[in-house]
Amino acid sequence: MNFVKTKGAVIPALGFGTFRMPGADTQRMVSHVLKNGYRHIDTAQIYGNEADVGEGLRQSGVTRSEIFLTTKVWVENYRHDAFLASVDESLKKLKTDYVDLLLLHWPNDAVPLAEQIGALNEVAKSGRVRDIGVSNFATALMDEAAKLSARPLVNNQIEYHPYLDQSPVITKAEELGMSLTAYFAMADGKVLDEPILKEIAATRGKSIAQVVLRWIVQQGFVTLSKTVSEARATENAAVFDFELSGEEMAMISALVKADGRIVSPEGLAPSWDKAA
Numbered sequence: 001m002n003f004v005k006t007k008g009a010v011i012p013a014l015g016f017g018t019f020r021m022p023g024a025d026t027q028r029m030v031s032h033v034l035k036n037g038y039r040h041i042d043t044a045q046i047y048g049n050e051a052d053v054g055e056g057l058r059q060s061g062v063t064r065s066e067i068f069l070t071t072k073v074w075v076e077n078y079r080h081d082a083f084l085a086s087v088d089e090s091l092k093k094l095k096t097d098y099v100d101l102l103l104l105h106w107p108n109d110a111v112p113l114a115e116q117i118g119a120l121n122e123v124a125k126s127g128r129v130r131d132i133g134v135s136n137f138a139t140a141l142m143d144e145a146a147k148l149s150a151r152p153l154v155n156n157q158i159e160y161h162p163y164l165d166q167s168p169v170i171t172k173a174e175e176l177g178m179s180l181t182a183y184f185a186m187a188d189g190k191v192l193d194e195p196i197l198k199e200i201a202a203t204r205g206k207s208i209a210q211v212v213l214r215w216i217v218q219q220g221f222v223t224l225s226k227t228v229s230e231a232r233a234t235e236n237a238a239v240f241d242f243e244l245s246g247e248e249m250a251m252i253s254a255l256v257k258a259d260g261r262i263v264s265p266e267g268l269a270p271s272w273d274k275a276a
Helices: 023-034 051-058 081-095 114-127 139-148 167-176 186-191 195-202 209-216 229-234 246-253
Strands: 002-006 011-014 014-016 041-042 068-071 099-103 129-135 153-159 180-182 220-224
Touching: 011 014, 011 068, 011 099, 011 153, 011 180, 014 023, 023 041, 023 051, 023 229, 041 051, 051 068, 051 081, 068 081, 081 114, 081 186, 099 114, 099 153, 114 129, 114 139, 129 180, 129 220, 139 153, 139 220, 153 167, 186 209, 195 209, 195 246, 209 220, 209 229, 209 246
Parallel strands: 014 041, 014 220, 041 068, 068 099, 099 129, 129 153, 153 180, 180 220
Antiparallel strands: 002 011
16 A cells, blocks of 8 residues: 655545445445455545444454544534534544544535634644545635645545546645545546556556556545445555556546536535646
8 A cells, every 4th residue: 555645644545435335335345445455434424424434444343543534524514613513423423533534525605714724623633633634625725725724734635537637736735735635536437438548458457447546646646446346446456566657647647628527516616727
């Protein structure tokens, strides 16, 4: 396992995502992947499966200190008192007394960003959270949040895959010393039909998923793998025993499309950055 390190945070480069994963599958898969080498689990309040993640952690038998656990506060809980109460509820469901990384899930201008960031800092100071960050923040919000935070914001979790140019956010993250976590790496399955990726995968003797995950981690980012198949989860973890060439990396990056963004929910999405 490789790690992404920034501002004191040490994040396993490959995480297991649980978005839209039913409870029984969540318990089964979280337990399975932890028993088979994964050390980073990602969930969120709005996913409705934190309790199942917690049960999966327990069933795995892996020592809590060896696991990097991320969850996200939902936008309706951003007011100070609701924020703190929601974090306590998440910890109860997750069967743990701390999470390694707590993120603001989406921007919400109905609550002042200073209040949101203040609450993040408060739960971190209390020890309930080791590190803090954001999710789905564009560059202007990244700047504003970083200036408001007493503690370093160590991560921004964003949609990222071969069809989406995230260069403005990548540049801003480098400037702020913030790591990035990629979700929707498979572009909701679209990459699986991509001829160039099929060619690279065949040449490498790897799956398309392995090639895409490798493309992301080779850029120095964290990426999330999500599947309800034990065999595929094990396969997806095998991305640290090969390296893509500079030409292959460039070929994958060149797949970017002007309309490549998939996740942009009305009422939540910020004003997205336009790539140069």
